[in-house]
Amino acid sequence: LKANGAPALQYGWVEGQEPLRKLVAQRLVARGARVQADDVIITNGAQQAISIAVQLVTGAGDSIGVQPASYPAALDLFRARKLALSTLEKGRASYVMPGVGNPDGRALPAKTRAALLSGRRPIIEDDAYGELRFSPTPGPPLLLNEQPARTYHVGTFSKTLCPGLRVGWLVVPPRRRAHALRLKQNDDLQSNSLSQAVLADYLAHNDFDARLVALRRLYRRRAQRLAEAVQKALPGWRFNFPEGGFCLWIEADAAVDETRFLELALAEGVTFDGGSAFHAQPVAHRATHLRLCFSFEDPARFREGVARLARAWRRAQRQTSRKTSRPASRRTKAKRRPRKGAHERRR
Numbered sequence: 001l002k003a004n005g006a007p008a009l010q011y012g013w014v015e016g017q018e019p020l021r022k023l024v025a026q027r028l029v030a031r032g033a034r035v036q037a038d039d040v041i042i043t044n045g046a047q048q049a050i051s052i053a054v055q056l057v058t059g060a061g062d063s064i065g066v067q068p069a070s071y072p073a074a075l076d077l078f079r080a081r082k083l084a085l086s087t088l089e090k091g092r093a094s095y096v097m098p099g100v101g102n103p104d105g106r107a108l109p110a111k112t113r114a115a116l117l118s119g120r121r122p123i124i125e126d127d128a129y130g131e132l133r134f135s136p137t138p139g140p141p142l143l144l145n146e147q148p149a150r151t152y153h154v155g156t157f158s159k160t161l162c163p164g165l166r167v168g169w170l171v172v173p174p175r176r177r178a179h180a181l182r183l184k185q186n187d188d189l190q191s192n193s194l195s196q197a198v199l200a201d202y203l204a205h206n207d208f209d210a211r212l213v214a215l216r217r218l219y220r221r222r223a224q225r226l227a228e229a230v231q232k233a234l235p236g237w238r239f240n241f242p243e244g245g246f247c248l249w250i251e252a253d254a255a256v257d258e259t260r261f262l263e264l265a266l267a268e269g270v271t272f273d274g275g276s277a278f279h280a281q282p283v284a285h286r287a288t289h290l291r292l293c294f295s296f297e298d299p300a301r302f303r304e305g306v307a308r309l310a311r312a313w314r315r316a317q318r319q320t321s322r323k324t325s326r327p328a329s330r331r332t333k334a335k336r337r338p339r340k341g342a343h344e345r346r347r
């Protein structure tokens with residue numbers, strides 16, 4: 001408040017404060033993008049950036065292509081906008097997390113990426129976790145670098161600093177910028193001035209890249225510790241080790257009732273994210289998916305947490321197999337028998 005005085009508490013421009021836009025642009029330029037401060041729109045987190053982008057690239061009745069497992073709040077947003085969720089090959093536009101996916105923590109497969117880049121459709125690039133790749137070598141380039149005329153690039157400080165300030169950004173092709181700003185203005189006039197001032201001040205006075213190096217190391221270690229604990233306690237569970245981000249995306253070795261499994265886990269004092277929230281379409285094959293986060297908890301508690309989860313899992317499996325092997329009761333059988341005259345009445 002002392003450093004920025006009135007601007008931190010005053011109305012500002014729709015696109016956000018210039019010092020912060022400059023810093024965001026510099027960071028994108030360092031990653032190979034050809035952008036300037038004037039290409040950046042500061043948003044209320046990545047979520048608002050996705051919301052504006054999707055309004056720019058789709059209309060009523062369109063479909064949007066998404067990865068088979070994707071970020072639930074984006075899927076909810078698309079559904080709320082009455083968009084049909086489709087595969088990436090089919091949508092009117094695509095929504096992807098090319099560097100680090102949520103929930104799988106992995107880069108977009110090379111073939112999928114190449115197909116997107118060689119297509120003609122608009123792409124929403126959600127880079128929320130892109131700077132949290134574990135490997136010190138750079139990941140795949142931003143789609144923004146390769147296809148700036150079709151890419152709607154979304155970023156955020158939520159995963160690298162703190163989500164509570166609600167500061168993210170959006171870069172759209174220059175010809176769409178005026179429309180993007182109108183949508184932003186209609187939505188909330190501008191992002192929070194104080195948050196923007198706090199962030200600009202923080203970035204100007206701290207070594208953010210050094211912070212990222214430390215975070216990548218921290219999260220990689222946590223990922224390893226959680227992966228080891230899961231492999232030991234639940235050897236039938238499968239996952240690809242994440243390339244970045246906050247979680248393991250797991251395919252368990254049996255199908256159970258997800259809600260019941262969650263209830264049993266909660267009774268043990270642990271929790272997980274059920275796979276159904278991440279699937280764009282219901283998954284037909286017989287497996288349970290779940291996302292386990294390692295970002296927040298103390299790794300010293302991982303072994304105990306996973307042991308409790310394993311107990312809940314075994315119980316859920318027992319309950320599922322009892323349910324599926326129990327013969328139908330007389331009452332249910334009677335209910336299933338068509339009532340006299342039902343056939344005629346239906347006609």
Ligand SMILES: Cc1ncc(COP(=O)(O)O)c(C=O)c1O
Nearest residue numbers: 045046047071102128156158168
């Ligand atoms: C992939 C992805 N995109 C966007 C967001 C939203 O981020 P923000 O807090 O910046 O709105 C999240 C938050 O979980 C996320 O996982």
